[in-house]
Amino acid sequence: MNLFKIRATIYRDIREYFTNYAVLTVLLMPPIMALMYSTPARNVREDLPDVMIFILLGTALASIATNVPLMLYAEENEHDLLKLVTHNVSDLMNGIAGRSILVLFITAAVTVISLLIAGQADVLSWPLVSGLSIAALIFLNLGLIAGLLAKLQSTSTVYGVAVLFLLGMTPIIETFFLNDSHLLMKLAEFTPVYQLMAIHNNAGVMPYVIMLVWLGLTTFSVYLAVLKRAKTL
Amino acid sequence: MSMIQVNELEKSFGSERALRGITFNVEAGQIFGLLGPSGSGKTTTIKIMTGEFKPSGGEVNVNSYNYKQFAKNDYVSSLGILSDKSSLYERLTVKDNLELFRKLYNAPKGSVEKVLKDVGLESEIDKTVSKLSKGMKQRILLCKAVIHRPAILFLDEPTSALDPTTTEKIHDMLEELRDEGTTILLTTHNMDEATRLCDKVAFLYQGIIQDSGAPSDLRHKYKREEVHITYNDGTMKTVEKKEENRQLLNNVLFSEEVADVRTDFPTLGEVFKKVTGKELV
Numbered sequence: 348m349n350l351f352k353i354r355a356t357i358y359r360d361i362r363e364y365f366t367n368y369a370v371l372t373v374l375l376m377p378p379i380m381a382l383m384y385s386t387p388a389r390n391v392r393e394d395l396p397d398v399m400i401f402i403l404l405g406t407a408l409a410s411i412a413t414n415v416p417l418m419l420y421a422e423e424n425e426h427d428l429l430k431l432v433t434h435n436v437s438d439l440m441n442g443i444a445g446r447s448i449l450v451l452f453i454t455a456a457v458t459v460i461s462l463l464i465a466g467q468a469d470v471l472s473w474p475l476v477s478g479l480s481i482a483a484l485i486f487l488n489l490g491l492i493a494g495l496l497a498k499l500q501s502t503s504t505v506y507g508v509a510v511l512f513l514l515g516m517t518p519i520i521e522t523f524f525l526n527d528s529h530l531l532m533k534l535a536e537f538t539p540v541y542q543l544m545a546i547h548n549n550a551g552v553m554p555y556v557i558m559l560v561w562l563g564l565t566t567f568s569v570y571l572a573v574l575k576r577a578k579t580l
Numbered sequence: 581m582s583m584i585q586v587n588e589l590e591k592s593f594g595s596e597r598a599l600r601g602i603t604f605n606v607e608a609g610q611i612f613g614l615l616g617p618s619g620s621g622k623t624t625t626i627k628i629m630t631g632e633f634k635p636s637g638g639e640v641n642v643n644s645y646n647y648k649q650f651a652k653n654d655y656v657s658s659l660g661i662l663s664d665k666s667s668l669y670e671r672l673t674v675k676d677n678l679e680l681f682r683k684l685y686n687a688p689k690g691s692v693e694k695v696l697k698d699v700g701l702e703s704e705i706d707k708t709v710s711k712l713s714k715g716m717k718q719r720i721l722l723c724k725a726v727i728h729r730p731a732i733l734f735l736d737e738p739t740s741a742l743d744p745t746t747t748e749k750i751h752d753m754l755e756e757l758r759d760e761g762t763t764i765l766l767t768t769h770n771m772d773e774a775t776r777l778c779d780k781v782a783f784l785y786q787g788i789i790q791d792s793g794a795p796s797d798l799r800h801k802y803k804r805e806e807v808h809i810t811y812n813d814g815t816m817k818t819v820e821k822k823e824e825n826r827q828l829l830n831n832v833l834f835s836e837e838v839a840d841v842r843t844d845f846p847t848l849g850e851v852f853k854k855v856t857g858k859e860l861v
Contacts, residue, residue, distance in 0.1 A: 349653075351683055351684065351686045352683075352684055354683055355680055355681075355683035355684040358679065358680060358683055359669070359672070359676070359680045362669075362672050362676050363669070363671070363672070366671040366672060367671060426667055427665045427667060428667055428668075428669065434631060434651055434653070434656045435651045435652075435653070437653065438653070580651075
């Protein structure tokens, strides 16, 4: 690991966050959602329902941890921005490390801010925080896989939106009033955000196991994406 | 000492042979020009030397690295590259762009201000790149390529489609870099640029080096054996330098009717045409 290159990546990405309107939008999405969701509840002096809290958490994870690296890599690939300084797998890994460190930090910060805006920061127990940490890595991996292989920003956006709605906002399925035995409900129960809900409801070890399987699969996919991307350097 | 040694270099893309066994050396602290029309193999040659392409045959050594080692970070860090693929982050400022590359190469603090001063763009340091003109962007790209003071600089048509003022500034900077000891290999189809800058050139045409040497040597080699005489009344005459014209030429030198006598060295473009039979476009 080359610390200079990791620092350089973080330096550049911080500036991108403030000048890239697409990135700024996804950063602001969770706090704005928190404000929108919490205002009606606050007006009637009620807590936000759990489903809404976890839609908010899932949105923060999918919009930031997945979509930010996805968008930044897609733009770099489309315009060959780092081709001249990314010559081998080592350079690629340094870039991924720098970008990931910053994304995870920003994801954590925005998540906490959103929960504070919604008045639901007390939902953050140690088990949930550990679950969120694993979930953040899963969503980050999903962004890295697509970002490393993306050729165009426009097509990568489709993937990002799909992750946001299908995996980030999964609890919204509760509002469809489906039977527990419905296929969609069965599938939803294995998604990362549902595991977070299970952890919050003290469901034991199983949610962690499911998330670690997700983490293993996505990490392996990132490894394959890195190898494939390295061939084009 | 040769910084770049290319020996019987070949490159094929499928059935198409882009390079057919080219050989040349570039000495340390020299500006070497690879001249040729579009499609002659210039960019392919540079891409092999920067590690982007692998050769199909032959040997390439750059800065004592063999082509098999071109992916190493040490090798990459010793190069500066300005190619058609070079680009900048349009939304970021000039300073942010150059600071990024300064950090990537671990160049000393102050390098950004220094290179901008070298190209006369220090006043643009806080400007967003998207607001710069094409000529300014090209100068910033050159700054990016030299910010870490590389030992070798590869430039692929560095002044293509630029205005004369910007071209002049870039030429000045390249001459300064050469005087500081940087070895520069550039490709161009601008003969004036090659004549001004290059210590040595090679004519690349259809993947083969047709001839090479210092620009003045090549012009001498292919000079026309003619004398142009201009008389006081404005008439002009061209006389071949042959034995049978010796007396005439001797008389011309002492004639009061003659206003001007000169021989013509061909331009590099004329030499290229003579060597390859093709105009350099």
